[in-house]
Amino acid sequence: MPTAPTIKEMTARRKDGALTGMRCAGCKKTWVTPVARCAACAGTSFETVTLPNDGTVLTFTIQNVAAEEFMNEVPYAWAVIRLSDGTNVTGWIPYVASERDLAIGDRVRYSPSYKPGVMFEKA
Numbered sequence: 682m683p684t685a686p687t688i689k690e691m692t693a694r695r696k697d698g699a700l701t702g703m704r705c706a707g708c709k710k711t712w713v714t715p716v717a718r719c720a721a722c723a724g725t726s727f728e729t730v731t732l733p734n735d736g737t738v739l740t741f742t743i744q745n746v747a748a749e750e751f752m753n754e755v756p757y758a759w760a761v762i763r764l765s766d767g768t769n770v771t772g773w774i775p776y777v778a779s780e781r782d783l784a785i786g787d788r789v790r791y792s793p794s795y796k797p798g799v800m801f802e803k804a
């Protein structure tokens with residue numbers, strides 16, 4: 682049975698530059714946030730997959746108020762990104778102060794960061 686990555690393993694791989702997901706052995710849906718049970722088919726068997734680092738912005742909102750670890754980053758965009766393999770992931774994009782700075786459909790690239798979450802930069 683394939684083994685699912687732990688949160689600690691996924692975070693370590695992200696810091697090394699590899700966006701990591703867990704792919705359900707049953708329905709092949711990929712999850713970027715660790716899950717114990719597949720929300721699509723209720724499967725419990727997963728394999729670790731390396732995801733592509735590039736994608737496009739599906740939607741976003743601009744954050745002007747943030748948790749303590751992001752206090753020096755505001756404003757920034759909180760976005761849903763569709764990776765080039767079709768996997769959707771939520772993440773944040775620095776230096777976005779208004780809708781003039783980012784658009785739906787813009788190309789972005791995953792950028793390893795010491796900050797929590799998954800950071801993307803405009804490609």
Ligand SMILES: [Zn+2]
Pocket residue numbers: 705706707708709710719720721722723724
């Ligand atoms: Zn599944």
